[in-house]
Amino acid sequence: MARAVSTQRKIGFTVLAWFLALLIFFPILWTVLTSFKSEAEAIASPPTLIPNWTLENYFEVQARSDYFRHFGNSVIISVGSTLLALLIAVPAAWSMAFAPAKRTKDILMWMLSTKMMPAVGVLVPIYLIFRDAGLLDNVWGLTVILMLINLPIVVWMLYTYFKEIPVDILEAARMDGAILWKEIVYVLVPMAVPGIASTLLLNIILAWNEAFWTLNLTAARAAPLTAFIASYSSPEGLFWAKLSAASTLAIAPILLLGWFSQKQLVRGLTFGAVK
């Protein structure tokens, strides 16, 4: 009897889970489907579920706004800002986790609090600084700004992972003659690889999707994929099929990255768990 009830509950939960997953996934699915429709089909009412499978939108999008250049900018900005952030955050998180001072907790909270401020509040000063420094519409300027924006999260995540590492092992390295950078490179970083990998991935995704600064500080040369999508929303009216094709192209790389590194991450995490 009890078994029958639990089976029923199981079916109920499975249906609910599928329903929620499809509900959340539906906009993405619809975007992908629409990208393969003609413009007329895309605005047809009632909408068609299965498109006529045309690739014309993709060719037009590439011809009109050079997808690969934007893609290249997105890669430079997201990967570059992440690597730069790690370079700064690893030593910072080391000192906070292993050599904390009286106010370390306060500094961590203060860093996080900067994420609570609306970005638009500092748009004007940063815009002016960028203009005077000649960094407007420049991928390196954008890389630096995205690094600064995500730095608090990177420091926090690494700090949390580093706290898990027994300080004895780092002290052993010091006794074995390791100076600071060797201690970090040979002992701390290899032990924190699963944590660093997940931080890296999350930060690349955040930087890839960041729209506020990428839209406001770029025009053409340095524009990443966010600006590429935005350019398809124009006052002359929306071209749904082309906009969908552009969106699909913009999210595809990060979706693939997430899909493949998810497996890597799970392996990394279970490795840590059975250690």
Added chain:
Amino acid sequence: MGSITLDHVNKTFGGHQVIPDISLSIEDGEFVVFVGPSGCGKSTLLRLIAGLEDTTSGTIRLDGVDMTDSPPAKRQLSMVFQSYALYPHMSVYDNIAFPLKMASMDKATADAKVRDAARILNLTDYLDRKPRQLSGGQRQRVAIGRAIVRQPKAFLFDEPLSNLDAALRVNMRLEITELHQQLQTTMIYVTHDQVEAMTMADRIVVLNAGRVEQFGSPLELYRHPANRFVAGFIGSPKMNFIEGPEAAKHDAYAIGVRPEHFSMSRTEGTWKGKVGVAEHLGSDTFLHVQVEGLGLLTVRAPGEHTFEHGDDIYLTPEPDRIYRFDRDGQAIP
């Protein structure tokens, strides 16, 4: 060479004085044990010598050179941690080779040294394994291998055996003592276990609340404890302390008699009592005797004795083995 001198070393943690003021001189090649109850500052003292903690004031000299402000990496000391602190991502070989890699030693020389250390410690068959694939005793050996491989000025051991089971502990105790005989390098060994201290040390530092209560050879501490704390801490089972009129007869505030310094009789003696619990160890038996007016005394009897629970017993302390203490706990010579 590896002499270590502490001169008025003082350590304060956030207003709390852990080490008030310690001066010590450890000779080259000596095996010195820091012993004391938990929280007495023995590990802190070791970490000050290692350079893992900064001194608040005072100087630490290695071979006469002031090293007070040098980082651990520059002190040429090796340390074995209670938790072993092996590098989990490296093989046994790489763990032992790590100090040599840090010293930028060439590969061939380093290889010879690692294999030599592994041979001494019976680790040759395990060089390719990761630390998590080893037993506790093997891990401890790897930690020791990592310490001996680069011939440091001194070895520092921080309660290295407390995570091992009792049988293995006795084994490793012998191995470490044997290692000291072979290498003749200065060793400082921290433990809360007075048996480890007595069996391994050339000289023992007894610490209590950050102060050095006494510094001397094991037998010196056993025969001539400087105060009641040392008298009670060294020796197992503990020394019996008696206060009041019985002590006053010896012109002391308190007297102490070790369990092994009593003679027993059924008919006559100084103190009369009743036998309580008997702990049989085979070779010896520890009798807990309730003595009228004095309380519970522990007495060491031969393994095969005839006293039963509830029997009357007369105890007589050996007259030249009665320790006398004043009101402050200091020994009266």
